[in-house]
Amino acid sequence: MDRKIKRQVTGFRTKDGAGVNLVRVLGNGTMEDYDPILMLDSFDSINPDEYTAGFPMHPHRGIETISYVYKGKMIHKDSLGNEDAISDGEVQWMTAGSGILHEEKLPKSERMLGVQLWLNLPARDKMCPPAYHSIKNADIEDISFEGGKLRLLAGQYKDKNGYKSKYLPLDYFDIHLEPRASIVVDTESDRSVMLFTLIGEVSIDGENVKEKTAVKLTAGDKVEIKCLGEKAQVLFISSKALGEPIAWGGPIVMNTKAEIQQAFLDLEQGTFLQKDMSYEDK
Numbered sequence: 001m002d003r004k005i006k007r008q009v010t011g012f013r014t015k016d017g018a019g020v021n022l023v024r025v026l027g028n029g030t031m032e033d034y035d036p037i038l039m040l041d042s043f044d045s046i047n048p049d050e051y052t053a054g055f056p057m058h059p060h061r062g063i064e065t066i067s068y069v070y071k072g073k074m075i076h077k078d079s080l081g082n083e084d085a086i087s088d089g090e091v092q093w094m095t096a097g098s099g100i101l102h103e104e105k106l107p108k109s110e111r112m113l114g115v116q117l118w119l120n121l122p123a124r125d126k127m128c129p130p131a132y133h134s135i136k137n138a139d140i141e142d143i144s145f146e147g148g149k150l151r152l153l154a155g156q157y158k159d160k161n162g163y164k165s166k167y168l169p170l171d172y173f174d175i176h177l178e179p180r181a182s183i184v185v186d187t188e189s190d191r192s193v194m195l196f197t198l199i200g201e202v203s204i205d206g207e208n209v210k211e212k213t214a215v216k217l218t219a220g221d222k223v224e225i226k227c228l229g230e231k232a233q234v235l236f237i238s239s240k241a242l243g244e245p246i247a248w249g250g251p252i253v254m255n256t257k258a259e260i261q262q263a264f265l266d267l268e269q270g271t272f273l274q275k276d277m278s279y280e281d282k
Helices: 257-269
Strands: 005-009 012-016 020-026 037-045 055-060 063-071 073-078 083-087 090-095 100-105 112-120 131-135 141-145 148-154 171-177 182-186 192-199 202-204 207-209 214-217 222-227 232-239 247-249 252-254
Touching: 005 207, 037 192, 063 073, 063 083, 063 171, 073 090, 073 131, 083 090, 083 131, 090 100, 090 148, 112 192, 112 232, 171 182, 171 222, 192 202, 192 222, 222 232, 247 257, 252 257
Parallel strands: none
Antiparallel strands: 005 214, 012 020, 020 037, 037 112, 055 100, 063 090, 063 112, 073 083, 073 100, 090 131, 141 148, 148 171, 171 232, 182 222, 192 214, 192 232, 202 207, 202 222, 247 252
């Protein structure tokens, strides 16, 4: 059964961090429909003044942040001691877990183009140990098909495997389509699947989707994506909906208000960065 469009969201312009211009596409008003994707921020600028202020050191707990920088550069530093940079087609994957502090610098480039996702953590894994991992171009396979290519950022595509998410399954593809080309992507029927049109316009089951739009799809075992006119670049994101309560407080996402209050109390008392890693994988 073909997947169809359930909801489209184009987002709104805002500023975050120290004054980074971005488009917030998904947030606390979409978290139920797009579960387990909590947030999607889109970056697309040729003006360095709109992004070089970056994101100074700030906390996270209870989520994973996944940044895909198709054009430009992002420099990461965190409380675990990690310092790393990704650029032009690479991915930064940070597991906040029980708590992490990090900063992201965005140096001047010809174009800053990409997205950041917030992937929710299951209740049982909210307090898992924090971690950082980067997926470099050498680890990303380009898979050609008639009329385009698919970059396997994470997960599995047919018999090809990329980086494996530890806590929730995540298939993350960057699909490039030539003018009027199309692709059919097979999907597991129980997966929560969404698309984001990073560049260009596409059609899904006869319904047009404009650039910079997040599309949640209905249930099904496949989806056909057609390029309309100009070239298109579409991000395909597939995971499993959690269906769990969500309590959201700024950079902290837990399951109850009490857990949010505890997180901010930990920040105030200097106990946010957990010393006792007694968590065990379930």
